[in-house]
Amino acid sequence: MHRTHDAGTLRRSDAGTRATLVGWVHRRRDLGGLIFIDLRDRSGIVQLVVTPEAKEAFRVAETLRSEYVIAVRGTVKARAPETVNPKLSTGDVEVAVEAIEVLNTAKTLPFGLADDAPVDEALRLKYRYLDLRRPALQETLRLRHEVTRIVRDVLSRHGFLEVETPILSKSTPEGARDFLVPSRLRPGTFYALPQSPQLYKQLLMVAGVERYFQIARCFRDEDLRADRQPEFTQIDIEMSFMSLPEFQAIVEEMIAEVFEKTRGIRLERPFPRLSYDEAMDRYGTDKPDLRYGLEIVDVGEIFRETELQVFRRALALGGVVRAIRADGAAALSRKDIAALEAEAKAHGAQGLAWLKLEADGASGSIARFVPEPVLAALRAKTGAEPGDVLFFVADRREVARAALGAVRRLLAERLGRVPDGAFRILWVTDFPLLEYDPDEKRYVALHHPFTRPKAEDWDKLETEPLQVRAESYDLVLNGYEIGGGSLRIYRKEDQLRLFRRLGLDEAEVAEKFGFFLEALEYGAPPHGGIALGLDRIVALLAGRSNIRDVIAFPKTQSGADLMMEAPSRVRPEQLAELGITVRALQG
């Protein structure tokens, strides 16, 4: 029997058609003299009816069990009105079966495939091939395919070339811990799996490719989270001779088309842009969630002359006083406010002051230090009205930012201000080039060491390194960083100058980056690019809170593949061949 139709596609208009279907027994309802089978294939589910008139088929139908693989031949029939099932897209019809062939049997599954049934995550991962049979997960696989297809379409339209780069690569300093792969042909030496194709794509620019992209697998040997797997996929893009607005327009077109075609969501272009400093001041984070307001306001001037010693002291020490106006937040309970206070403290603040505005005056932790003129100034500055609550942090600027940023997120959650199904995207630009690493006692690149400083900031590289801004940009969606990129350094002297600033040993630079520095000497064009987190994007589109759900074969938090049981020990001969001795082989 050869398939003529897909189960999920049959409609009333197919009534009368003879059809051969294949798929899995989703459910069987045996009424004794009449057997119904829900047949499931990739396209969906359709009901089969087997009556005793089809003698042989009926005999087979009685032996069917869940997840048996079958082929059936029959006739599509319109259902009588009272037997229509509105829950199925094929509910108008059923297939009257004439013949059934069992293509394969199935043991009873370790867990049910009903979509709403919660099942232990470890069990799902062990039997991932069964978990993936769930229609919901099938849907995320399809969604992911759609996203990459659209990405390829849009970038191809703009003349980008998809180029593959090596998986067996070289370990370089900076950044995450590498996964290492021992070399058999050169015992004692190791490849590293790429943390990203960063250097390759820049070298492709030197090679004159001008416009490159890749759906690139990346590897980082760091501890995992709901949104972090040891291997993950980036939409990796690089472009020569670009102007930033032109490049951002292409990325925006790509993202907008992905949202439009997969979810029917229109993202307004151009995307809003916010400098890092502005994002930090107004939202307390470099990845602000714009789905709700609750912006942070500087109220330092208002408190400069008040009796509130805590605030005055913070200001005197060069700090700030900032506030969030929580409109209509009178409903917040003491418990909510305590939680907000704890959140602020967890992010370094000494405390969280608050003021509830009443029809006349105010109550709250600092109410008795706030005379009417100050209250009036606060109302004017923040727009606060009776019924609103103001939350304050007085501290060093960085602490006030981080603490109020955290308070803002929690507040939005508690006040139910995070709208379902909304997508708010923006660019955050002009990040600092460097940050100070107290452990290593040196400056390290915030993005990566190939990022170009802003032309006007080069001068500060040696004198005020933390003031140097980078030609960098992140793409932020609903509070998640979904991509980041930069214009790159393309002159050797500039690159060397930055390496020097990072305190990299010259011999090490020569050994690890010599090839790259040399490449920059042979007419490297100005270029830049971006890398977007495909897994996160698909997860956001699918409304999933962890990226395991959008990866076909993900790993656990401890980096294990529970299905294959990787990683695993290897035979001693394999190790010998590689010149490797494993210490502490206990157990």
Place this chain on the structure above:
RNA sequence: GGUGCUGUGGUGUAGGGGUUAACACACCGGUCUGUCACACCGGAGAUCGCGGGUUCAAGUCCCGUCAGCACCGCCA
């Protein structure tokens, strides 16, 4: 490296010192010609993640350990 949560028939849960470990779904057998979470009747199935301890007595309390998850550190 750290913190927290979870671990009991195949699955999801209940049981929080005491005698036969409970329920639902799934599974097996039976009845049933319009079901679609079919229904009804009957049945089988668990040394409670693992190890140690406390106790007359341990799914239950304690310690350790393993696994999964969430988070901090970490991850340009």
